[in-house]
Amino acid sequence: MTQEFHPTSWLDEIPGHLADIERAHLLRRRRVVVPAEGARLLVDGQPMLAFCSNDYLGLASHPALAEAARDATHTFGVGSGGSPLVSGHSAANDALEHDLATFVQLPRALYFYAGYATNTGIIPALVGADDALFSDALNHACLIDGARLSRATIHRYPHADLAALEAALAASPARRKLVVSDAVFSMDGDLIDIPALLGLCERHDALLLLDDAHGFGVLGPQGRGSLAQAGLTGATASRRVLYMATLGKAAGVAGAFVAGDAAIIEWLLQKTRTYIFATAAPPLLASALRKSLELIAAADDLREGLRQRIAQLREGLAALPPELGWHLLPSHTAVQALVIGSNEAALAVMESLCRQGLWVPAIRPPTVPVGTARLRIALSAAHTAADVDELLAALATHAADCVAARPQKTAGTSMAPAAATA
Numbered sequence: 001m002t003q004e005f006h007p008t009s010w011l012d013e014i015p016g017h018l019a020d021i022e023r024a025h026l027l028r029r030r031r032v033v034v035p036a037e038g039a040r041l042l043v044d045g046q047p048m049l050a051f052c053s054n055d056y057l058g059l060a061s062h063p064a065l066a067e068a069a070r071d072a073t074h075t076f077g078v079g080s081g082g083s084p085l086v087s088g089h090s091a092a093n094d095a096l097e098h099d100l101a102t103f104v105q106l107p108r109a110l111y112f113y114a115g116y117a118t119n120t121g122i123i124p125a126l127v128g129a130d131d132a133l134f135s136d137a138l139n140h141a142c143l144i145d146g147a148r149l150s151r152a153t154i155h156r157y158p159h160a161d162l163a164a165l166e167a168a169l170a171a172s173p174a175r176r177k178l179v180v181s182d183a184v185f186s187m188d189g190d191l192i193d194i195p196a197l198l199g200l201c202e203r204h205d206a207l208l209l210l211d212d213a214h215g216f217g218v219l220g221p222q223g224r225g226s227l228a229q230a231g232l233t234g235a236t237a238s239r240r241v242l243y244m245a246t247l248g249k250a251a252g253v254a255g256a257f258v259a260g261d262a263a264i265i266e267w268l269l270q271k272t273r274t275y276i277f278a279t280a281a282p283p284l285l286a287s288a289l290r291k292s293l294e295l296i297a298a299a300d301d302l303r304e305g306l307r308q309r310i311a312q313l314r315e316g317l318a319a320l321p322p323e324l325g326w327h328l329l330p331s332h333t334a335v336q337a338l339v340i341g342s343n344e345a346a347l348a349v350m351e352s353l354c355r356q357g358l359w360v361p362a363i364r365p366p367t368v369p370v371g372t373a374r375l376r377i378a379l380s381a382a383h384t385a386a387d388v389d390e391l392l393a394a395l396a397t398h399a400a401d402c403v404a405a406r407p408q409k410t411a412g413t414s415m416a417p418a419a420a421t422a
């Protein structure tokens with residue numbers, strides 16, 4: 001009946017748009033995953049060694065977390081039943097907030113059901129149409145979306161270019177200024193210079209929001225995160241820093257939190273729409289997270305194992321044939337980016353690894369700049385030295401095939417034309 005009145009409804013165009021995406025090789029397909037031993041997964045029924053998980057300490061399948069969640073269901077049931085400002089703020093969630101604040105050595109913490117909702121909610125609660133926001137060009141999508149929702153004037157500065165940020169801060173007439181940045185960048189793995197960033201914020205009366213999704217649990221003493229590693233927590237904490245981290249990565253569960261000055265956190269509790277108008281996270285997750293914080297604090301052995309795997313991988317990748325033009329970005333974190341260049345070449349590496357039983361995602365534009373398609377290798381304390389050797393051997397095999405398939409050059413040919421054909 002609708003069709004009679006709307007012979008050209010836009011709804012009829014959606015299958016065509018899907019076909020367009022598929023023709024452009026941009027149709028995304030989910031894989032069905034079941035955890036297996038260590039860093040291994042059953043992917044669509046096939047065993048694979050995974051280098052794509054953000055479960056950096058291997059805690060997601062830790063029996064103590066499952067047990068804490070199970071125990072909590074006896075007291076709290078499963079759902080929280082309400083938003084946190086009504087009846088959803090359970091005793092487990094409240095206790096977790098205290099534990100989180102203690103763990104990151106900041107005055108107060110607010111626990112959210114997801115990191116995406118944290119950033120898209122707290123940024124509009126902090127700044128609005130008359131204000132200015134300064135954002136690193138490589139920030140995570142949810143910081144970008146939060147910035148847009150805020151309606152603040154957005155100044156996007158080149159990645160980690162603090163001189164450009166300083167110039168933009170100095171030129172802005174806005175009274176309220178907010179600087180937002182990943183602490184560890186999710187696609188490159190590099191760490192921002194936090195003390196320098198905070199210094200700029202102090203000089204220009206700006207607030208700094210740091211997203212430590214990839215540093216929490218991994219960096220700093222006892223895994224307290226990149227702000228603690230920079231020595232800016234506890235007695236030396238600054239009220240100008242809002243520290244945000246997610247709890248679905250190294251913490252192995254789900255959710256996120258923001259921590260900082262008590263008055264600013266109270267303001268966020270009062271004003272953040274994604275907090276106020278959403279059902280609170282299930283108490284069983286909060287209970288699992290309390291246990292996870294205990295494990296993280298005691299996990300120096302896991303962090304040391306992770307450091308060894310990172311060093312092993314970087315050393316092994318340095319031995320790949322240089323004429324392919326692949327290059328490894330500088331990173332001391334669990335995120336290691338091997339830039340391949342073209343989309344086709346990056347996909348070919350991913351597919352070759354996949355045939356060898358290894359799952360390493362190829363990240364392509366628009367997630368990363370054009371011409372920098374890459375393998376994003378995520379390491380975990382769950383990887384063994386043999387796992388990393390397996391990846392290095394598979395990459396070496398593919399690299400040798402690439403070198404063999406290249407047009408033969410006379411001896412002494414410079415690298416430049418070779419790189420151009422890669």
Ligand SMILES: *Cc1c(COP(=O)(O)O)cnc(C)c1O
Pocket residue numbers: 113114115116117140142182186211213214246247248254255256
């Ligand atoms: C994963 C991630 C988020 C989103 O967190 P979720 O809890 O998965 O919603 C936010 N910021 C960064 C930098 C991330 O990597």
